Amino acid sequence: MAIKTQGTSLYTIDPADGTVLAVSCVTSIDGIDSALDQIETSCLEGDARTYEAGMATPGTATFGINVDPKDASHIRLHQLKTQGVTLKWAIGWSDGKGIVPTVTGSGEAAEFTLPATRSWITFEGFMNSYPFSFALNAVVSSTVGIQVSGDPVLIPKE
Numbered sequence: 001m002a003i004k005t006q007g008t009s010l011y012t013i014d015p016a017d018g019t020v021l022a023v024s025c026v027t028s029i030d031g032i033d034s035a036l037d038q039i040e041t042s043c044l045e046g047d048a049r050t051y052e053a054g055m056a057t058p059g060t061a062t063f064g065i066n067v068d069p070k071d072a073s074h075i076r077l078h079q080l081k082t083q084g085v086t087l088k089w090a091i092g093w094s095d096g097k098g099i100v101p102t103v104t105g106s107g108e109a110a111e112f113t114l115p116a117t118r119s120w121i122t123f124e125g126f127m128n129s130y131p132f133s134f135a136l137n138a139v140v141s142s143t144v145g146i147q148v149s150g151d152p153v154l155i156p157k158e
Contacts, residue, residue, distance in 0.1 A: 003119075007094030010063055011101055011112070012087045014076065018103055018110040024073050027141070028064035029091060032123060034151045035059060058148035061125065067132060067140045077144065081127035086149060088112060093119035095157050116158040123152040 010023040037054035067074055080087065088111070090101050096118020103110050114120045129145035 004094050007097035009092040009097075009100070011090045011092065012077075012080075013103055013110050013112065015080075015085055015087065015107070015110070018106040020101055020103055020112075021073055021076060022100070023063070023065065023077065024071055025066045025068065026063055027066060028062070028143075030062050031059055032061040032091075032121060032148065032152045033059050034148065056151055058125070058150060060128065061123070061146045061148050062143050063146070064141060064143045067142050077127065078130050081130045081144070084126055086124055086126045089123050089125065089146070090114060091121040093121075093157070095119050114155060119157040120155040121152055122155065124149045 008026070008029065010026050010029060012021050012023070013019070014021045034056035037057055038051045039054040040049060041052050042049040065074060069075065090112050092099065092101070096115065099115050099118040101115070101120075102113045104113050105111050112122060114122070125146040125148040127144055128147045130142055133141045133143070135141075
């Protein structure tokens with residue numbers, strides 16, 4: 001069964017106070033992946049190259065927002081991007097709209113507690129761009145870049 005994108009939510013943990021920061025007015029989320037490098041295992045006697053899977057190389061994820069300077073989450077995200085802080089992220093799928101994560105622990109030990117009644121993707125990464133786009137006949141927007149660190153984790157709804 002296909003899952004609609006409407007009702008998807010993006011969260012991070014604010015490292016200043018260990019609270020959940022819900023990102024508002026997200027318009028897109030894309031590119032959350034860790035591609036596998038290749039290790040060549042070819043021998044000179046062979047007629048074709050052979051390979052095995054190597055280490056994962058995390059990519060750059062992006063999320064779009066309609067930027068509002070009155071929105072506290074947008075201001076805080078921009079501050080965190082400027083600081084270059086690696087954050088813990090969670091994407092809540094639309095199969096559990098309105099179900100929000102909580103946080104246990106504090107500081108660097110802060111972790112998401114994710115309700116099993118919603119599907120999730122979790123990952124870590126730092127924002128590497130937060131460009132502003134001012135286009136004709138449009139709202140101010142941004143496609144925020146995140147350099148993913150490590151492998152994203154898909155957690156299905158129970």
